[in-house]
Amino acid sequence: MAAIALTIAGSDSGGGAGIQADLKAMSALGVYGASVITAVTAQNTRAVTAVHPVPLDVIADQIAAVLSDLDVAAVKIGMLATPEIIDTVAKGLEKYRGPIVLDPVMVAKSGDSLLASDAIEALRARLVPRATVLTPNLPEAVALLGEAETSDVHAQGSALRAMGAQAVLMKGGHAQGATCTDLLVSGDGVMEFTAPRLPTRNTHGTGCTLSSAIAAGLARGMPLPDAVRAAHTYLQGAIAAADQLRVGHGHGPVHHFHGIWA
Template identity: 60%
Template structure:
C-alpha cells in the first residue's frame, strides 16, 4: 500500500460571501490555488453579490467556537487566517478557542465590504484590538482600516503609510503589512514591517473594477504560504505576486454588475 502524505493545511475563520468573490469562498480558492488544503469556520452568512451586502446573519458564538475545536482537534493546521469577525461575542469566542494554537496567525481586520457595507460592528473594534491584534503574526489592513484602527485620518503618501504601519506595530502584532491599493497614483505600494526585515512591495496599478476579494485573497495566500513553512517575508512576497496575477487575469472576467472577483485559478484554467 502506498504511504499516505499529509498536505499543508490552513484554516480560515471568516464570513461567507454568497457571490463567491470574497470571504470564506475566496480564502478556500486561494488556499487551493496555492496547493494547501483549506478548512473553514464561518462566522457570519452574508447575502452578498458584486454590488452590495443585503443581509448579514451572525453565527452564534458557541457554534463558531465549536467549528474551531472540530478542525483543530482533528487536523494539523499549519496557519490560520482571520477575516470577518463581525461582533464582540464572536471575537471573544475566537480568541478563547485559539488559546492553544501556536502556529502563525494572519489577521485581516475586515471592516467594510467593497460595496461600502459594514462587516464589523463598531462596538467590536475594541475587542479586536485587545484580544487578537497582540496575537497576530501579521496584521494586514488596507489604508482605510489602518486609519480606523489608529483613530486617525487615512494616509495620503508613502511616508504617512510608513508612519501608520509603525504605529500599528505598537498595537501588538509581530508584523504589519499595510496594503496601499487604496492610495493614489499609478504605483501601489504595500509596506511590510517585520522583525526579520522591512520591505516595500510595489506594483503597477491595474485599472479594473474586478477587485472584489483582493484583501481576503492576499491574506489567505499569506496564510497558505506560512502553512507550507515559508518565512514571513517570503510568504508575503509570493502572495503579492500571486495576487497581481489574479487581479490581472480577473480584469478580463465579466461576473456580476458591480465589483467582480479576481481570478484565483488563472494558471489552472489557462492549461
C-alpha cells in the first residue's frame, strides 16, 4: 500500500508553492498526497494579489474527512492565515499521533505577507509544541522568537526547540555566501546539510517543497535525519533544474519532477 501524507496549506493559483508544490513533491517522491486547503490565493510568480481564507467549518470538515478514512502516515502544515484557522487545525489534529512537519509560512517569495501578525502567537502556542520538526527560514525564526535578527543560528534553533518542537530545521536559503547550510537541531545534537548556492531566481516554493519532501520521507518510515537528508538532496536537484521550466516572468518555481520528466 502506498504511503500517505497529508498537506494542510493554502492553494497557489500559479502552481509553484502551497498545496500544489506539496502534492507535486510528494508524488515525485512516491507518496500519495491528500490535502486540506486553508486559503485560496490569487498569485503568480510576480505577486500575491488576493488571499481568501476558507471557512473554518470547511477546514475542519476536510481534516475529519481525510483522517476518518485514509491511513495518514505524516502531516505537513503550511500556510495558516489567521489565529482562528490555526486553532481549527490544532483541534482537528488533536487525536492524530503521527509525525507533523510545521512550515511557518509567513511571507511569499514576492515579499507579500501570508500570515496575519496576530497569528504568530497562536502558532507558537497551538502548533509549535505539536511539531515533530519545525522548518523556519531565518526571517520566520526571528518572527517566531520575537527578537532582533542574529547570526547565531544554533541559538535560534535551540530557542525554537525550547518552545516545544521535537526538532527544528533552520533553513539557510536567506543567508549569504556561496554555500547554503541548513541546520537540524534536535535532542541528538546539531546536523548540517550543505549545498552550493545556485545562481537562479527561480526558487518559488522552495520552503513548501522541502517541508513536504520531509513529510514524504517520514510517511515512508524514514528516521527524521534521513528524511531531512533525502529532502535536502531532492530540493537541490529541483532548484538546479528550475531554469528548464521557464514558468512566469518573476520568481519561477523549482522543478519538482526533475528526476522524472525527460
